[in-house]
Amino acid sequence: MDPTLLAYRQAISDAAEFIRRRDPRESSIGLILGTGLGSLAEEIQQPVAMNYSEIPGFPASTVKFHAGRLVSGELAGKAVLAMQGRFHYYEGHSMRQLTLPVRVMHALGIRSLIVTNAVGGMRSTVPPGTIARITDHINLMGDNPLIGPYDPFLGERFIDMSEPYCLRLQALAERAAFKLGLVLTPTVYAAVSGPSFETRAELRMLVTCGADTVGMSVVPEVLVARQLDMKVLGLSVVTDQAMPDQVISVSHEQVNQVANEVGPRFVKLVREIIRTL
Numbered sequence: 001m002d003p004t005l006l007a008y009r010q011a012i013s014d015a016a017e018f019i020r021r022r023d024p025r026e027s028s029i030g031l032i033l034g035t036g037l038g039s040l041a042e043e044i045q046q047p048v049a050m051n052y053s054e055i056p057g058f059p060a061s062t063v064k065f066h067a068g069r070l071v072s073g074e075l076a077g078k079a080v081l082a083m084q085g086r087f088h089y090y091e092g093h094s095m096r097q098l099t100l101p102v103r104v105m106h107a108l109g110i111r112s113l114i115v116t117n118a119v120g121g122m123r124s125t126v127p128p129g130t131i132a133r134i135t136d137h138i139n140l141m142g143d144n145p146l147i148g149p150y151d152p153f154l155g156e157r158f159i160d161m162s163e164p165y166c167l168r169l170q171a172l173a174e175r176a177a178f179k180l181g182l183v184l185t186p187t188v189y190a191a192v193s194g195p196s197f198e199t200r201a202e203l204r205m206l207v208t209c210g211a212d213t214v215g216m217s218v219v220p221e222v223l224v225a226r227q228l229d230m231k232v233l234g235l236s237v238v239t240d241q242a243m244p245d246q247v248i249s250v251s252h253e254q255v256n257q258v259a260n261e262v263g264p265r266f267v268k269l270v271r272e273i274i275r276t277l
């Protein structure tokens, strides 16, 4: 057997074993908290926090504003395991490395995954401050975490992507938003590698392709989650206007600031979703 495949299997089971030893509580819900949205992890009750750097097999997080730790505990009465900060392709991690935590969550028994991120809004229908539900995505990252020597242990080779974002979870999220008086905007999300933000010509292309929002994450994790048959809910916070026909510059600081401002609304929504899940 390919030694890299064996090493990957080992990394998944070593990390899962480490986490289970630190916190034996079983959780069925996984959370991946994107840029500026990590405050949700502070709401977790009876938390057990583990820095990524101490978890065997985990890559090291390098992005400013990302805490880089795994927090397990209770949210809205449910056991959850949250990634406070994620790994990005633009940090130089391979797709396989950066999606390892999703495989570890699956190994720990997690079957529902809530994936969040900060995105640019490319249409006037998705201004900054919008909370969006991802209905579908376009992978323009130029890579795919399922590429590589095939290992049946990791799941199917050719996976169905007709319902990447679980319709039942989307409906549940809509009901939660309605109950809280929040608007949850349905969006098609385009994922690019970054770390450069898009040129106006690139934005024009993305809009023409049918995308509403653009970001630099989520898709790798969703591909792996679907390979493992996990149910996925994708939520985005629009942090900046990425409009092809207006010259508006964007910075990482701004992305973080707007995500922080939306934070309280976002936390309320995710908490209500988890309560009813």
Ligand code: HPA
Residues within 6 Å of the ligand: 118, 119, 120, 121, 197, 198, 214, 215, 216, 239, 240, 241, 242, 250, 255
């Ligand atoms: N483009 C790409 N990724 C992003 C953006 C953006 O405008 N905003 C937040 N993440």
